[in-house]
Amino acid sequence: MRSLIGVLNIFGSLLTWFALYFLLPILAGLIYGEFASLRGFFIGGAVAVLLGLGLRALTRRYRYDLKARDAYLLVSVSWLAIAAVATIPLLVDMRGLSFTRAYFETMSGLSTTGATVIQGLDQIPRSLVLWRAALSWLGGMGIIVLAVAILPMLGVGGMQLYRAGAPGTVKDAKLAPRITETARVLGLVYAGLTLACMLALWGAGMSPFDALCHAFTTLSLGGFSTHDANIAYFHSPLIEFILALFMLVAALNFSTHFIALRRGDFSCYRRDPEARWTLLLVLVSCLIITAFLVATHLYADGFKAFRYGAFNVVSLATGGGFFSTDFSAWPIFAPTWMLFLSSLCANTGSTGSGIKMFRALILFKQPLREMFTLVHPQAVSPLKIARQVVPNGVVYAVLAFLFLYFLTIVGLTFALLLSGLDLTSSLSAIVACINNVGPGLGRVGPSHTYAGLNDFQIWVCTAGMFLGRIEIITFAVVLTPAFWRK
Amino acid sequence: MKILILGAGQVGRTAAYHLSREPANEVTVVDTSEDALRDLQDRMDVRAVAGYASYPNVLESAGIADTDVLVALTSSDEVNMMACEIAYTLYRTPTKIARIRASEYTSRAPLFTEGALAVDFWISPEQLVTDYISRLLSYPGALQVVDFADGRVQLVGVRARRDGLLVGRELRTLREHLPDIEARIAAIYRNDRLVRPGGDTVVEENDEIFFVAASDDLRRVMAELRRSEAPVRRLVIAGGGHIGFRLAQALEKSNQVKLIERDTRRARHISETLENTIVLAGDAADEELLVEENIDSADVFAALTNSEEANVLSAMLAKRLGARRVMALINRPSYGELMENHSIDIVISPQTITIGALLAHVRRGDVVRVHSLRRGSAEAIEAVVHDSQGRSALVGRRLEQIALPQGASIVAMVRAEKVLMAHHDTVIEPEDHLIIFLSDRRHVEAVERLFQSEP
Numbered sequence: 001m002r003s004l005i006g007v008l009n010i011f012g013s014l015l016t017w018f019a020l021y022f023l024l025p026i027l028a029g030l031i032y033g034e035f036a037s038l039r040g041f042f043i044g045g046a047v048a049v050l051l052g053l054g055l056r057a058l059t060r061r062y063r064y065d066l067k068a069r070d071a072y073l074l075v076s077v078s079w080l081a082i083a084a085v086a087t088i089p090l091l092v093d094m095r096g097l098s099f100t101r102a103y104f105e106t107m108s109g110l111s112t113t114g115a116t117v118i119q120g121l122d123q124i125p126r127s128l129v130l131w132r133a134a135l136s137w138l139g140g141m142g143i144i145v146l147a148v149a150i151l152p153m154l155g156v157g158g159m160q161l162y163r164a165g166a167p168g169t170v171k172d173a174k175l176a177p178r179i180t181e182t183a184r185v186l187g188l189v190y191a192g193l194t195l196a197c198m199l200a201l202w203g204a205g206m207s208p209f210d211a212l213c214h215a216f217t218t219l220s221l222g223g224f225s226t227h228d229a230n231i232a233y234f235h236s237p238l239i240e241f242i243l244a245l246f247m248l249v250a251a252l253n254f255s256t257h258f259i260a261l262r263r264g265d266f267s268c269y270r271r272d273p274e275a276r277w278t279l280l281l282v283l284v285s286c287l288i289i290t291a292f293l294v295a296t297h298l299y300a301d302g303f304k305a306f307r308y309g310a311f312n313v314v315s316l317a318t319g320g321g322f323f324s325t326d327f328s329a330w331p332i333f334a335p336t337w338m339l340f341l342s343s344l345c346a347n348t349g350s351t352g353s354g355i356k357m358f359r360a361l362i363l364f365k366q367p368l369r370e371m372f373t374l375v376h377p378q379a380v381s382p383l384k385i386a387r388q389v390v391p392n393g394v395v396y397a398v399l400a401f402l403f404l405y406f407l408t409i410v411g412l413t414f415a416l417l418l419s420g421l422d423l424t425s426s427l428s429a430i431v432a433c434i435n436n437v438g439p440g441l442g443r444v445g446p447s448h449t450y451a452g453l454n455d456f457q458i459w460v461c462t463a464g465m466f467l468g469r470i471e472i473i474t475f476a477v478v479l480t481p482a483f484w485r486k
Numbered sequence: 487m488k489i490l491i492l493g494a495g496q497v498g499r500t501a502a503y504h505l506s507r508e509p510a511n512e513v514t515v516v517d518t519s520e521d522a523l524r525d526l527q528d529r530m531d532v533r534a535v536a537g538y539a540s541y542p543n544v545l546e547s548a549g550i551a552d553t554d555v556l557v558a559l560t561s562s563d564e565v566n567m568m569a570c571e572i573a574y575t576l577y578r579t580p581t582k583i584a585r586i587r588a589s590e591y592t593s594r595a596p597l598f599t600e601g602a603l604a605v606d607f608w609i610s611p612e613q614l615v616t617d618y619i620s621r622l623l624s625y626p627g628a629l630q631v632v633d634f635a636d637g638r639v640q641l642v643g644v645r646a647r648r649d650g651l652l653v654g655r656e657l658r659t660l661r662e663h664l665p666d667i668e669a670r671i672a673a674i675y676r677n678d679r680l681v682r683p684g685g686d687t688v689v690e691e692n693d694e695i696f697f698v699a700a701s702d703d704l705r706r707v708m709a710e711l712r713r714s715e716a717p718v719r720r721l722v723i724a725g726g727g728h729i730g731f732r733l734a735q736a737l738e739k740s741n742q743v744k745l746i747e748r749d750t751r752r753a754r755h756i757s758e759t760l761e762n763t764i765v766l767a768g769d770a771a772d773e774e775l776l777v778e779e780n781i782d783s784a785d786v787f788a789a790l791t792n793s794e795e796a797n798v799l800s801a802m803l804a805k806r807l808g809a810r811r812v813m814a815l816i817n818r819p820s821y822g823e824l825m826e827n828h829s830i831d832i833v834i835s836p837q838t839i840t841i842g843a844l845l846a847h848v849r850r851g852d853v854v855r856v857h858s859l860r861r862g863s864a865e866a867i868e869a870v871v872h873d874s875q876g877r878s879a880l881v882g883r884r885l886e887q888i889a890l891p892q893g894a895s896i897v898a899m900v901r902a903e904k905v906l907m908a909h910h911d912t913v914i915e916p917e918d919h920l921i922i923f924l925s926d927r928r929h930v931e932a933v934e935r936l937f938q939s940e941p
Contacts, residue, residue, distance in 0.1 A: 376764055376766060376778075376779065377778070378766045378767055378768045378775055378778075378779075379757075379764050379765060379766050379767075380750075380753045380754050380756075380757040380765045380766070380767050381757060381764075381765070382754070382757050382758050384758070384761075387761065389758045
């Protein structure tokens with residue numbers, strides 16, 4: 001229990017800082033003159049400050065130094081509790097939205113999923129629309145810092161490969177000698193790219209407000225839009241291109257971006273095996289889906305097929321979750337393939353989720369290595385990625401992660417099936433949630449949103465988003481008795 | 487010339503042996519092991535000093551003050567470099583040669599420029615041997631391939647086989663077979679005896695033939711002497727030491743390389759460093775391992791471990807199990823003579839290879855390259871003709887006018903990037919590079935003298 005108290009102490013400070021974040025939508029509300037809907041944000045901010053300070057005051061006497069493993073608890077508690085506090089504006093300002101649905105919405109934002117239960121986005125106050133996008137951006141920031149600073153330290157699912165000092169796949173993965181400095185630098189890259197994205201979208205014809213919200217949810221690979229019709233609302237190939245470009249950027253490792261930007265040398269993308277394979281896989285998939293759409297006579301001309309095909313492929317593969325048309329209406333091969341990609345294409349240290357490309361590479365090479373050893377029994381064959389040896393321990397960790405990943409998908413899908421949802425909707429909803437994509441197929445497809453699900457199903461999906469975001473093991477370990485044993 | 491050799495290891499001993507054989511040289515050897523020095527003195531006429539090679543007092547007692555050439559050949563790169571540095575700083579020794587093994591040093595060229603490390607030349611025996619083997623592999627069938635004039639001309643040793651077009655015919659028919667190619671037969675060894683090649687000499691089966699040709703023509707000339715073989719694709723290397731490792735590294739991109747290393751930890755290290763090589767942890771003389779790894783379809787089996795006995799045995803075994811060509815790294819000349827052309831196709835003598843590179847730096851005159859041939863009994867030299875104030879004994883003369891010692895012949899020359907074959911009426915011009923084949927090493931000095939401008 002002492003570790004829980006220590007974690008709550010830190011969480012208290014985190015919550016106090018989080019209170020400042022409420023100022024952003026308040027500012028937007030003031031600009032758009034939506035004074036009536038600001039109440040919720042003031043209440044939310046006040047609750048966050050009071051709760052944060054209260055927690056700190058209450059736990060001050062029990063202050064103790066956190067051990068590395070307490071980070072598991074801190075990560076889980078932070079994500080769950082901040083999502084809860086963030087529901088306050090939604091509950092206050094949107095009549096008829098239950099806590100279940102509000103929590104789904106904020107968790108969807110914080111986990112950068114982009115699945116929504118809110119219909120009629122064009123009618124609700126701007127401040128609330130901004131709040132969703134801002135939560136998504138905050139979640140993205142959190143996950144980059146988490147992926148670079150904390151998960152490697154804990155070695156979650158083979159992430160120790162990225163631990164400082166260990167031979168990593170990206171040699172310069174350690175950007176600064178201290179974690180805080182590394183986190184700051186990556187935060188700056190993230191913010192800078194967001195600004196660039198916003199300016200590009202603004203220049204391409206979006207209103208400044210839309211540009212800001214979309215930039216927030218693009219770089220975080222959230223996928224919240226400001227309109228019900230999502231990206232189709234804009235009818236602009238240029239905007240689609242910009243979004244696709246920045247989604248690809250967000251799906252690559254931000255450390256690689258930092259190195260590329262600082263040295264002005266873009267060859268590091270070629271050297272980063274994750275980036276190489278992700279880009280290749282996405283490119284090939286774009287071409288396949290385009291050809292498929294042309295072959296099935298969905299789009300008469302090739303350009304149109306490519307425009308819709310490529311944008312939605314990139315959006316789903318990276319885990320962005322924007323859509324420019326109802327792709328769930330396409331023949332089943334295309335959207336299924338796109339959802340499948342979402343489990344592989346995100347890179348470590350990106351805002352994407354799923355298995356991640358570096359784990360996928362290891363998973364792919366391990367069986368090859370087994371087969372090689374069958375042919376050459378006496379051969380010494382270490383598993384290598386980008387000329388770096390991957391220790392066996394990492395391979396085991398990745399295999400364990402993969403098992404838990406599939407177990408979670410299967411378990412949650414059965415939960416949805418139990419509640420009476422059809423297989424396509426169930427499976428696609430869970431995959432889309434765990435990989436933090438957003439829209440699924442069938443009843444949770446782009447044209448339906450998740451609003452049609454019942455409360456139980458909503459909770460199952462919320463759990464999926466949360467687990468997918470914090471890499472399952474981070475939370476699973478908190479549930480083990482060993483974690484709590486003295 | 488006063489020569490100081492540091493280190494009496496394998497390379498140091500060979501250098502001392504070769505250099506002390508030339509009467510004009512005074513050789514001193516420094517080593518920490520008194521036993522090694524005593525043994526050395528028993529065998530050759532050198533002075534020996536025991537001590538730590540980079541200590542100034544040790545160098546002083548070895549006579550560094552009036553040494554002309556310092557050759558640092560200890561097993562430590564750092565000691566070698568330090569000794570050169572000290573010799574330069576304290577005694578201004580004119581020529582300093584160091585053995586540097588680590589490519590971490592040698593890949594940084596600025597380290598060895600003026601004003602940086604006081605090393606005039608560096609040699610890396612492992613690298614030389616590796617280069618030598620990869621050159622051999624690119625000309626399957628050759629016994630020896632050595633470069634002159636930055637690789638524009640090559641001297642190749644081949645054993646004639648019955649299926650060669652020229653075998654059983656007179657040498658002058660070569661011109662009819664290859665009218666557009668300039669090549670010259672430099673020497674023929676029949677039953678280990680030199681036969682002076684002339685137009686009417688008939689090539690017999692099993693003759694060991696040395697010829698020079700421009701690099702682009704080598705393969706066609708070789709086809710005259712034995713049917714051309716398929717290029718090497720599958721290579722099995724026994725031994726993951728410095729040489730085996732470097733060879734695998736150099737060839738793994740273009741060939742299918744398997745490397746057998748006995749030490750598991752070393753095997754692990756190699757497999758982690760190399761990209762495409764199949765690293766096998768096991769004994770190279772393990773018949774089952776060789777069969778399992780399809781030794782019968784290997785184009786070349788190269789035994790490159792540190793133990794020459796193991797190399798001989800594993801190469802013989804590989805040959806019996808069906809490897810197309812086997813080569814073995816053998817230091818002792820006597821072993822080499824025993825084995826070559828019987829059970830082992832090519833004997834690689836690291837000493838011969840290294841000593842050539844070393845001699846080129848030590849030799850007087852304008853010798854730019856020296857290659858030992860046939861395990862040190864013959865030699866090929868590349869030297870530049872300089873015309874200092876018209877006093878050269880060579881400039882302006884026809885080749886037939888030049889009085890060469892017994893067993894020496896000018897076989898080719900390189901004039902301003904162009905390769906010319908030697909004809910009796912060719913006139914020598916300044917800055918020509920002459921390539922000379924010497925069947926008897928004792929006449930080296932006479933040849934060197936030719937190139938020195940008369941006082």
